[in-house]
Amino acid sequence: xxxxxxxxxxxxxxxxxxxxxxxxxxxxxxxxxxxxxxxxxxxxxxxxxxxxxxxxxxxxxxxxxxxxxxxxxxxxxxxxxxxxxxxxxxxxxxxxxxxxxxxxxxxxxxxxxxxxxxxxxxxxxxxxxxxxxxxxxxxxxxxxxxxxxxxxxxxxxxxxxxxxxxxxxxxxxxxxxxxxxxxxxxxxxxxxxxxxxxxxxxxxx
Numbered sequence: 001x002x003x004x005x006x007x008x009x010x011x012x013x014x015x016x017x018x019x020x021x022x023x024x025x026x027x028x029x030x031x032x033x034x035x036x037x038x039x040x041x042x043x044x045x046x047x048x049x050x051x052x053x054x055x056x057x058x059x060x061x062x063x064x065x066x067x068x069x070x071x072x073x074x075x076x077x078x079x080x081x082x083x084x085x086x087x088x089x090x091x092x093x094x095x096x097x098x099x100x101x102x103x104x105x106x107x108x109x110x111x112x113x114x115x116x117x118x119x120x121x122x123x124x125x126x127x128x129x130x131x132x133x134x135x136x137x138x139x140x141x142x143x144x145x146x147x148x149x150x151x152x153x154x155x156x157x158x159x160x161x162x163x164x165x166x167x168x169x170x171x172x173x174x175x176x177x178x179x180x181x182x183x184x185x186x187x188x189x190x191x192x193x194x195x196x197x198x199x200x201x202x203x204x205x
Contacts, residue, residue: 033185037178040103044083044171046090055162058089064161064168072156080104080181081112082157083174085119096120106186114146115153122150126159 009021048059056064066083074082081104088099101117108116122138129135141147 034183036185037182040084040087040178040182041171041175043087043090047087050090052089052093056164058086059171060164060168061161062086063171063174064163064166065157066174067166067169068157068161069153070169076177077108077112077181079174080177081108081116082153083177085116085158107181111146111149114144115150118150119154119158122154123158125151126154 007024009017009024011017011021044059044062047062048057051057054061062083062085065085066079069082070079081100084100084103086096086100087103088096091099097117097120101113104113104116118138118141121141124133125135125138127135128137138147138151141150144150
């Protein structure tokens with residue numbers, strides 16, 4: 001084995017891998033997970049360079065949404081969701097909720113995950129009629145137990161967070177929260193604040 005391969009699995013296909021190989025990969029997965037918070041914070045900062053035509057940058061919008069939620073007395077998990085709900089704007093603006101949802105799956109409650117996953121449709125209630133779309137599109141989720149929570153999130157925090165004069169807390173204020181939630185990665189344990197069981201996705205490849 002070459003020096004470059006020392007300490008690494010030698011297989012070239014999964015069919016040829018061994019249990020020992022996967023033990024090495026499992027250890028390295030923890031190293032990768034420890035970098036996640038840094039990467040999340042870095043991607044949040046990228047949002048600061050894009051205003052997307054809005055009155056504030058995408059970062060300012062996220063920070064303002066989280067600040068309002070925190071000042072509203074909501075728990076850490078909810079505030080984290082408010083902070084990163086639009087993090088995917090830098091990568092897939094037309095499909096951004098899917099990115100935040102994937103990042104949060106297994107870390108937050110089903111209620112908060114639903115809120116993040118569908119916030120764009122619920123947000124549409126506040127402006128889609130102005131662009132020729134159906135503002136009541138959210139009604140297809142009316143039977144969801146988390147309809148009211150998601151509607152409230154958009155009403156109280158998301159759709160109002162474009163105020164350049166609002167006293168918004170900086171990203172550094174939320175950094176400990178990001179590091180706390182993303183430190184260990186998804187688990188089978190109960191979410192920190194919501195008290196609902198969350199599911200761990202399959203080991204990523």
